[in-house]
Amino acid sequence: MSVPTTINAVLLKNAPTGEVQFDYSAKDATFELSSKPFSESDLKDGFVLVKNLYFSNDPAQRGWIAAGQDASRGYADPVKEGDAIRSSGFGEIVASKSSKYSVGDKVLALLTWSDYQPLHEAAVFQKVDESEGVTAPVYLSALGYTAFTAYFGLKDILQLKEGQTIVVSAAAGATGSMVVQLAKHVFKAGKVIGLAGSDEKSRWIESLGADVGINYNDADYKEQLDKAIGPDCTDAYFDNVGGDMLSFLLTKVKKFGRVAACGAIAGYNDKSKLNVTTWTQIITNSLTVQGFVIFNYVQRFPEAIEVILGGISKGTIKVENTYHIEDLSKEEKPLAKVPEVWSLLFGSNKPNGKLITKIA
Amino acid sequence: MSVPTTINAVLLKNAPTGEVQFDYSAKDATFELSSKPFSESDLKDGFVLVKNLYFSNDPAQRGWIAAGQDASRGYADPVKEGDAIRSSGFGEIVASKSSKYSVGDKVLALLTWSDYQPLHEAAVFQKVDESEGVTAPVYLSALGYTAFTAYFGLKDILQLKEGQTIVVSAAAGATGSMVVQLAKHVFKAGKVIGLAGSDEKSRWIESLGADVGINYNDADYKEQLDKAIGPDCTDAYFDNVGGDMLSFLLTKVKKFGRVAACGAIAGYNDKSKLNVTTWTQIITNSLTVQGFVIFNYVQRFPEAIEVILGGISKGTIKVENTYHIEDLSKEEKPLAKVPEVWSLLFGSNKPNGKLITKIA
Known part of the structure; x- marks a missing residue:
């Protein structure tokens, strides 16, 4: 060249x-x-x-x-x-x-x-x-910032434990699809529920390891989500979307549960779509909401790379996907x-x- | 009887x-x-x-x-x-x-x-x-639930350190007035800023130990608050109010700062007044927001009582107030x-x- x-x-x-x-x-x-x-x-x-x-x-x-x-x-x-x-x-x-x-x-x-x-x-x-x-x-x-975002969001922010339930929004996106794979195959979540923008994407995230993929364009997506989460609510919510979806999910995180505030794609063109209407759920259910950006974790990128390469070599993380x-x-x-x-x-x-x- | x-x-x-x-x-x-x-x-x-x-x-x-x-x-x-x-x-x-x-x-x-x-x-x-x-x-x-709320909010939720800046809303209230006294006299905050509903209340919280009391009914209260906080922003915000005041304060908490989600008195009659419009500040500034209720800490009430009685006996916490x-x-x-x-x-x-x- x-x-x-x-x-x-x-x-x-x-x-x-x-x-x-x-x-x-x-x-x-x-x-x-x-x-x-x-x-x-x-x-x-x-x-x-x-x-x-x-x-x-x-x-x-x-x-x-x-x-x-x-x-x-x-x-x-x-x-x-x-x-x-x-x-x-x-x-x-x-x-x-x-x-x-x-x-x-x-x-x-x-x-x-x-x-x-x-x-x-x-x-x-x-x-x-x-x-x-x-x-x-x-x-x-798989070895980029969005994958590291998924890893540190699960490990440090949500502190996801084996057997727990997690919901992730924008689950077919760059970060979300790594959240699904890492949550299921590395952190051994009990139930992984992903929200995506079409039926095809919902099936795709299920192929990555999600127990349930839900199309948020369905009119009844909140009912589907409610049913998938079940009466015990979810331990963790990995939020890439914000606004109305986040406001609903705050009502579905269990007491002492955790929310990773990672993205807000609902409002990139119109910030009024990011209004949160259910803040009091944070109080009454003693939730922890933690925001983060991947640049906080630069010193620990090698840790994320090691874990993800491990998943790739075992075949549980499919790079082609x-x-x-x-x-x-x-x-x-x-x-x-x-x-x-x-x-x-x-x-x-x-x-x-x-x-x-x-x-x- | x-x-x-x-x-x-x-x-x-x-x-x-x-x-x-x-x-x-x-x-x-x-x-x-x-x-x-x-x-x-x-x-x-x-x-x-x-x-x-x-x-x-x-x-x-x-x-x-x-x-x-x-x-x-x-x-x-x-x-x-x-x-x-x-x-x-x-x-x-x-x-x-x-x-x-x-x-x-x-x-x-x-x-x-x-x-x-x-x-x-x-x-x-x-x-x-x-x-x-x-x-x-x-x-x-001073030895009731609201005082314990102030204590655990400062110690566990905000993890307030000596010399730090803290803002508290509803600062003349039962919880807020104990937050002011404990933050200043027990946790040795560097700057305590309290928001209250009148000039008289603002002076009163200053008499309890607040460095600055601000009347949130002043038309320019946000400017006053901005000036009191200063360009470095605040380490911690103890929120008893919610809504618009909270939305503003989220823009004034420094990177990696903490918010205690304790109350939401702005919306007791009208929940629409609790909308939060600045959620993305949590993401971009890596804030931690933690909700809590005092019943989470029942086992540790003796610890709070001991600390508060210590303040009373030293005269730094004035029970008559x-x-x-x-x-x-x-x-x-x-x-x-x-x-x-x-x-x-x-x-x-x-x-x-x-x-x-x-x-x-």
Whole structure:
């Protein structure tokens, strides 16, 4: 691979106040494409140039680009208008002025939506070796942030014990599908109940190990959930959704039960959908609700990797089920379509597991 | 004292769906008075007859009488229509068929709004001795459930450390005023900020040890609170109110900070006022929210009593400041006015500290 003469990127043009405007030609376009000249001499000491190969698509990115954020209260800085959209991903080093990394190294890093990325060596998360069964997409799914989120959410936040009941929302998503697999096969939960957006997804999470998958688009999904949980209520709820679903689940967690506050995809376009109406359940049933972000656990990633690799080698965690790749590498302008692929996260046609964009 | 020939009580007539109807003659009256004959032979083995002297007035009673409760999800059984209103209190035994308690014993117990109370010996919380400075009202305030709630909320739920900042709402109330005193004088908080319903109450909580008292009826109370908390945010929030105030405070708790979910007085008449709009702060700032009720800590009441008595003997906890007595003992029908006194809890003329009703 050679060093490019231009770097192309997708920038934040207008931080969205409501829905994201994907149309580049619209007056209120959320994104714009940029192209800037580059030469190897631009690379400073200690930096590497990464050719970006895969992007991780994450709901959290929606928060990073939202208008009117209080920078002091987020767990990651907002993306400013004019800056490239941040995205974790996988790439290959094509130029290096770092003593730590060499041309040809494959790395995981916090990248941006761009074709090439100058990056300080300290910003590289880790160098990885692809091997049979543990390829680049696996590093972004079963061994990626969302998988670690599932692991620490179960172990530290929910403190899930063998035989317990757990409910997880957005169970066919990147985090949720790992919650299902880890809860059942590693933490030995007694009953795993997953909420997903279609009958097909519900069957799919059952194939991963959920005892019951429920389609939250069914009109009677709360009755189905109530029945699946049973009169003893659930020990734990892993919440990726927020709002009305969370408000209902708070009434179904047993006394001294635990709630992992992990995501809030119900409100990425409309925060009013995140209102919680059943807070007093936390009081009367002595619940513990704990919020967390995966960056709290960076020092313990090796622990998560070891556990997950163990599940993969035993065959209980099926890596082929943990991701879906949208391949843009054959497109004339792959970068231009990156936002559209990302938008699948928020739509009704969301693929199962981790959504990964291949751009080269 | 002699054994009565009738027992008078205040019963729940219509469980309120909205506001409580205090007018006994209204069609939708919440309460009704009853009078039933009694003779000592009605007292069964193992039971005592208590002459009720003082009632504790608690916001939790509002939840116990509310219509449409899910009995499986409350921490105490609902009061059924036709039953006497439950109330913790203090009384004197006037007849005994128990081998554990004798006539003349003073006891703390879960009573009802009645003049006399047949009670199984196992339902007596404890026999107490009144002494100088530790009188009946003190057992219902500085040494009562609300004080224990303050203690365990600070120690176990908020895990408050020396030098930390804490905000407490309803700070002039029975629980809040003990939170202020214990946080400052026992847990050695660096900054104690209390929210109360008037300027007078704000000054009063400052006299108890709060660094700043803020009147939440001021139009700019959030600005005042923001300024008092400062840019580093607060380590802990002791929530007795819920709703809008809670939603604001969630934006002011620092990363990894803790929230004690203790009460929800904002919504006792209108649950829609308890909506929480800032749940995502729990996620992005990795907050821990823990709900609790004092009955979780029954085994550890001696620990709380020892700590509080220590504060009283040092003079840092001022028992004379922890309660307010409404004396109905001179009334012709003391019981009839018990609900009206209790209603002071929810109004703008709420007395400071624990509200206690003396009926005999």
